Amino acid sequence: MIDIRRRTTFFFVVVSLAHVLLISAQVQTQSGMPLVENVAFGVFARVQGVVAGVSDGIGSTWRNYFALRGVVAENAALRAEVSQLQGQLQAEKAISGQTHGLEQMLQFQLSVRQRTLPARVIAGDPAPGALTITIDRGYADGIRENLAVIAPGGVVGRVFREPQAHAAMVQLLIGHAAAAGAVIPRIEAGGVVEGGSESPALRMLYVNKSFEVQTGDTVMTSGQDGIFPAGFLIGTVARAERGGGSTNYGLISIQPAVNFSHLGYVLVVLDPPAAGGGL
Amino acid sequence: MRIVSVVAVMIAAVALQMAFARFTIGGRWSLDLVLVAVAFVALKWGPSAGVIGGTIGGLTQDALAGGTIGVGGLSKTIVGFGVGVIGSQFVVARSAPRVLVVVGATVVDRMLLWGITNAIDLGGRGISWVSVLTEVGLNALVTLIVFQSIEIMPGMMRRRSSRRSAFGARKW
Numbered sequence: 001m002i003d004i005r006r007r008t009t010f011f012f013v014v015v016s017l018a019h020v021l022l023i024s025a026q027v028q029t030q031s032g033m034p035l036v037e038n039v040a041f042g043v044f045a046r047v048q049g050v051v052a053g054v055s056d057g058i059g060s061t062w063r064n065y066f067a068l069r070g071v072v073a074e075n076a077a078l079r080a081e082v083s084q085l086q087g088q089l090q091a092e093k094a095i096s097g098q099t100h101g102l103e104q105m106l107q108f109q110l111s112v113r114q115r116t117l118p119a120r121v122i123a124g125d126p127a128p129g130a131l132t133i134t135i136d137r138g139y140a141d142g143i144r145e146n147l148a149v150i151a152p153g154g155v156v157g158r159v160f161r162e163p164q165a166h167a168a169m170v171q172l173l174i175g176h177a178a179a180a181g182a183v184i185p186r187i188e189a190g191g192v193v194e195g196g197s198e199s200p201a202l203r204m205l206y207v208n209k210s211f212e213v214q215t216g217d218t219v220m221t222s223g224q225d226g227i228f229p230a231g232f233l234i235g236t237v238a239r240a241e242r243g244g245g246s247t248n249y250g251l252i253s254i255q256p257a258v259n260f261s262h263l264g265y266v267l268v269v270l271d272p273p274a275a276g277g278g279l
Numbered sequence: 280m281r282i283v284s285v286v287a288v289m290i291a292a293v294a295l296q297m298a299f300a301r302f303t304i305g306g307r308w309s310l311d312l313v314l315v316a317v318a319f320v321a322l323k324w325g326p327s328a329g330v331i332g333g334t335i336g337g338l339t340q341d342a343l344a345g346g347t348i349g350v351g352g353l354s355k356t357i358v359g360f361g362v363g364v365i366g367s368q369f370v371v372a373r374s375a376p377r378v379l380v381v382v383g384a385t386v387v388d389r390m391l392l393w394g395i396t397n398a399i400d401l402g403g404r405g406i407s408w409v410s411v412l413t414e415v416g417l418n419a420l421v422t423l424i425v426f427q428s429i430e431i432m433p434g435m436m437r438r439r440s441s442r443r444s445a446f447g448a449r450k451w
Contacts, residue, residue, distance in 0.1 A: 023395075037343075040342035127344045
């Protein structure tokens with residue numbers, strides 16, 4: 001008869017080895033496991049929709065009936081409207097900036113105005129540090145992979161995997177391995193903004209030392225990544241250090257414009273930028 | 280039956296984790312309810328349950344987070360087994376030792392995640408000690424609440440039912 005402790009240890013070793021093999025398979029193919037991810041996301045998107053609905057329902061019932069009796073509902077609707085209008089304003093500003101640049105430098109024609117779709121955040125990180133959110137819009141609403149997501153403050157992230165019918169996962173720009181083409185309009189210095197840093201959460205790479213980057217400089221999307229349309233606000237320069245022997249800046253820290261800890265509603269930009277187009 | 284319970288606890292933990300994380304997105308506050316659930320099933324049902332719970336919880340988190348599937352699964356499996364072994368070897372019946380076990384499990388889980396991602400060259404993040412400390416604190420708090428509630432609940436139910444039966448037996 002097998003000792004129960006040995007059996008448990010054997011079970012643990014087998015399961016651990018299975019994990020190692022699973023990881024090895026993905027590291028070698030570099031493709032991940034899209035089927036497993038989609039099934040898990042599909043199941044939990046439904047669960048989260050229900051959980052968010054129930055928690056919001058309980059919260060709103062409490063607030064509406066016991067606190068302000070309807071004022072909160074009106075306030076929420078107004079906030080959603082303001083959020084959408086601010087997003088539209090940003091889109092208009094982006095087009096305006098882009099148009100001026102194009103007119104002045106390349107005399108390009110006016111770009112097509114970006115359409116946006118408001119979405120509610122229904123879930124946060126499945127694991128600490130994952131820095132993703134789930135929104136209540138999916139392919140049935142016209143959402144597809146790699147569409148830009150913005151908030152009234154600026155750029156939030158991108159839709160990063162095949163969406164479900166009424167849910168999509170968004171990779172936050174401050175997340176590990178997230179990046180966007182960026183430009184500092186004051187000096188027209190281009191580069192790439194990537195997430196995953198410590199406070200502040202963003203940093204800008206590949207900016208040539210010949211540019212005079214200053215603290216407080218605004219950083220916008222350049223549109224050259226094919227995901228984020230040009231002219232959306234990313235943040236402001238918090239620190240710039242030339243350092244090192246490279247031809248590029250050693251460190252440019254960016255303070256994100258969006259307050260990522262309070263994301264209730266976001267806007268999905270339905271029109272991706274034209275390939276190679278940008279400021 | 281035990282497996283069904285473990286699966287149910289883990290699914291509930293992942294759903295709650297994502298629901299609570301709505302309010303702390305991108306902030307410095309982080310909480311890992313899945314880890315607390317792994318520790319809970321391991322302490323309650325032993326190392327095998329810890330391994331199963333860790334595998335289910337970790338793999339689900341991996342699949343939802345969009346990273347390499349198996350990294351979180353492996354770390355939580357190891358943590359689940361370790362907590363289960365500790366629970367079966369030592370007396371972990373009071374709140375303080377349980378909280379201590381979860382604190383240790385949180386730190387070990389973070390170290391394992393960091394080690395595995397760096398070992399397979401996934402460009403793993405550095406460890407943010409501020410976020411580890413907040414996670415340790417919040418996980419400990421949740422552990423305290425969960426275990427205390429579970430301990431108090433049966434006693435409360437018993438007292439309530441005995442009060443009712445006492446009323447029922449009284450002759451008016």
